[in-house]
Amino acid sequence: MNSESQKRLTARVKRIAGQVTGIERMLAERRYCVDILNQIAAVRSALDALGVELLTRHLETCVLGHGSGSEHESAAPMSQEQLLAEVKTALGRFLK
Amino acid sequence: MNSESQKRLTARVKRIAGQVTGIERMLAERRYCVDILNQIAAVRSALDALGVELLTRHLETCVLGHGSGSEHESAAPMSQEQLLAEVKTALGRFLK
Amino acid sequence: MNSESQKRLTARVKRIAGQVTGIERMLAERRYCVDILNQIAAVRSALDALGVELLTRHLETCVLGHGSGSEHESAAPMSQEQLLAEVKTALGRFLK
Amino acid sequence: MNSESQKRLTARVKRIAGQVTGIERMLAERRYCVDILNQIAAVRSALDALGVELLTRHLETCVLGHGSGSEHESAAPMSQEQLLAEVKTALGRFLK
Known part of the structure; x- marks a missing residue:
């Protein structure tokens, strides 16, 4: 994840x-x-937007960018198939 | 809402x-x-649990307890019909 | 639940x-x-709206209307405290 | 998306x-x-699981598989950046 993304997150x-x-x-x-x-519902929406943002960055740098050196050190040893399985699990945690 | 509920919340x-x-x-x-x-998903669950707890307390003290003196000063001038419409709107914000 | 509510639901x-x-x-x-x-997300919103509608009807006829004869036969033998605990559990299933 | 995925979905x-x-x-x-x-909550969970499954297949065949011929004809003319932006929008619809 580049510095600009990290600052925004x-x-x-x-x-x-x-x-x-x-x-x-x-x-x-x-x-x-x-x-x-109402305030709790607003925080929930903000958290969801944060999750969507972070997941999109993850797809970009670690899943699509796999093998390019942009990926996180935790993602480097994984196969793209394993990365997808991991994304699926993470999505399932949000949408359960 | 009594003190014990407030402390727990x-x-x-x-x-x-x-x-x-x-x-x-x-x-x-x-x-x-x-x-x-995963941490974001955990916070989201914790927020939802907080919302459910708070809504249940609201139903108890302000909707069911309407007219008993247990209700919040904002709820006192409302009819039970208005209180229900308000709960419906609040639920809709969570489940949108 | 009256006939009009049932028809709408x-x-x-x-x-x-x-x-x-x-x-x-x-x-x-x-x-x-x-x-x-996108279509799946639309069905999900429609289901949530259905849940909110049904829960509001339940609060009206079975929880608030408890003892008035408007409640469902399953709700009649319960105390209002039990009804609230049940609503809390149902909400938790939606917001988990 | 291959036939097996389609059958399962x-x-x-x-x-x-x-x-x-x-x-x-x-x-x-x-x-x-x-x-x-409770039944409505069950359908909602089933819809979410369907959404997660479909999105994972989409990431595999259209986003990661972009340029390999596995992608859907709607995805073929898009850049990976556009595909990611589209996934982000779709996720936002679920998690709003």
Whole structure:
């Protein structure tokens, strides 16, 4: 994964951390449950977008880029078939 | 919502905040994408469990408990029909 | 659940059945995977909307309406606490 | 996509069609809402598994297999970058 991708992903995670802190504050302030639920749903969407972004980067650098040197050291010794099986498992964890 | 519920929900949110910090650290350490994806999926499950817990508390104290004094001040002026419509909207945000 | 709700829910399920048949046909015609994926995502949204609708009806007739005679015979012998625990479990199945 | 994959995917869709018919019957028989909700959650899981299977086949034959002749005619004129962008959009539809 190149530096630009990593910076963008890190910015996303920091935003999510801020949103989670927001939920904690809403609970402390005894805010209305439905408002807190909406905030939880927003964090969930942000996490999903992060997952999609990260998975796309993984496909690009580790699965398609396999053998080009762009792949992560964990992906290097795997076959493309093994990489696909791994992606399938990861997708299954999101969509279960 | 009583104090015990609030304490349990707050503990859940704190755990989620810790998990999000973990994702940030994994990105910084350039950990393998698939490992980060698994962590994202874990946070998503934890958020969903938090949402289910909070919604159940809301149903108990604000929808069923409507008129008993246990409801939140935002729920008090609403009719049960309006409260149900609101729950439906909140559910739709999670399951969209 | 009154007749009008049941009719509306049945109409939704029939539409979903038609969409699933559409997916079967797309596979037989060897249509482009991404087009089929979009159709699968559409059925998933329709199922979620059906679930939200049904759950809202359940809250209305069986949980809130408990003791009024509007509840289903399976809900009648349960306490409201048991009904809430059951709703929580059902929600957890959707949001897992 | 080879014939074996197509057969397996078609079998999955037929099973899902059967499950949807089951939901229709449960509504007609006025079965308990929570039982119907559980069946809807089961269909949703089956749809997700179908989506994961189909997406993995797509990655194999159209994205990784791009240029090998295994790809679908819709994928042939696209660049791998365009194919990845398309996968990202499709994933986003599932995880929204």
